[in-house]
Amino acid sequence: MNTTQLVQEIKKKKSFLCIGLDVDLNKIPQYLLEEEDPIFAFNRAIIDATHHLCVAYKPNTAFYEAYGLKGWKSLEKTINYLNKKYPEIFTIADAKRGDIGNTSTMYAKAFFEDLAFDSVTVAPYMGKDSIEPFLAFEDKHTILLALTSNQGAYDFQTKAVDGKELYKQVLETSKTYKNSKNLMYVVGATKAKFLADIRQIIPDSFLLVPGVGAQGGNLQDVCKYGMNSQVGLLINSSRGIIYASKEKDFAQAAALKAEELQKQMAVELNRHF
Numbered sequence: 001m002n003t004t005q006l007v008q009e010i011k012k013k014k015s016f017l018c019i020g021l022d023v024d025l026n027k028i029p030q031y032l033l034e035e036e037d038p039i040f041a042f043n044r045a046i047i048d049a050t051h052h053l054c055v056a057y058k059p060n061t062a063f064y065e066a067y068g069l070k071g072w073k074s075l076e077k078t079i080n081y082l083n084k085k086y087p088e089i090f091t092i093a094d095a096k097r098g099d100i101g102n103t104s105t106m107y108a109k110a111f112f113e114d115l116a117f118d119s120v121t122v123a124p125y126m127g128k129d130s131i132e133p134f135l136a137f138e139d140k141h142t143i144l145l146a147l148t149s150n151q152g153a154y155d156f157q158t159k160a161v162d163g164k165e166l167y168k169q170v171l172e173t174s175k176t177y178k179n180s181k182n183l184m185y186v187v188g189a190t191k192a193k194f195l196a197d198i199r200q201i202i203p204d205s206f207l208l209v210p211g212v213g214a215q216g217g218n219l220q221d222v223c224k225y226g227m228n229s230q231v232g233l234l235i236n237s238s239r240g241i242i243y244a245s246k247e248k249d250f251a252q253a254a255a256l257k258a259e260e261l262q263k264q265m266a267v268e269l270n271r272h273f
């Protein structure tokens, strides 16, 4: 999916919500554990109940890798289900990969070819030759960690190197990479006050913004400082939506939580456009 199609979906649904599929078997309704594949059964129910309220889903691969081969199979079934039943949805593998070039190529093949995600999150620390193998996939998006939502972001990302904060150097340098038009960036909702500066450097890029809800980020602040003329935002919520209930009504409860955010997004879209 390209960004023009993504923006069309956002305008159609009046939503730039990304739902995080971070499935923890201790947190899902216990009756689902009797299913052959409880993780996929959970995801399918959440997706069917919420797809009209969001434009993207983001499984964090840690929650699948933690269950070994079974978990990876659940991830595969989830992406196949999304691609087949809801091809209009933008898919993000939150895997935070990046390595020397030939290894990055293999990571890119894993997420873009084998699993057919639209995008994958990548860490910038190893630089150009670790990122360009992902960008070589012309019709896919590489989502670079710029300024993360956690407290540890202040350890390195906001520190000045040669007089400029590291996250700003990541943004500026990444614009020089081959196929940089296919870059998006992660900026935590907890870092909304940085968004005005970030937009000076990357006015047109899409931002994946995790950290609303459970981590305390504020949707309105993110929109105020981060929205651009093409919306330019995908705001993620995982736990705040998918664990709204541990009972049989879990999918409906998730839909209600997603709808709360979608309605706030509709207000923001009306305000900006």
Ligand SMILES: O=c1ccn([C@@H]2O[C@H](COP(=O)(O)O)[C@@H](O)[C@H]2O)c(=O)[nH]1
Binding pocket: 020, 022, 060, 094, 147, 148, 149, 150, 186, 187, 188, 210, 211, 212, 213, 214, 215, 236, 237, 238, 239, 240
């Ligand atoms: O800076 C970052 C980068 C990634 N994440 C991931 O997003 C979700 C957030 O989950 P919530 O339950 O809505 O807090 C999760 O997968 C994180 O690993 C992030 O939070 N911050």
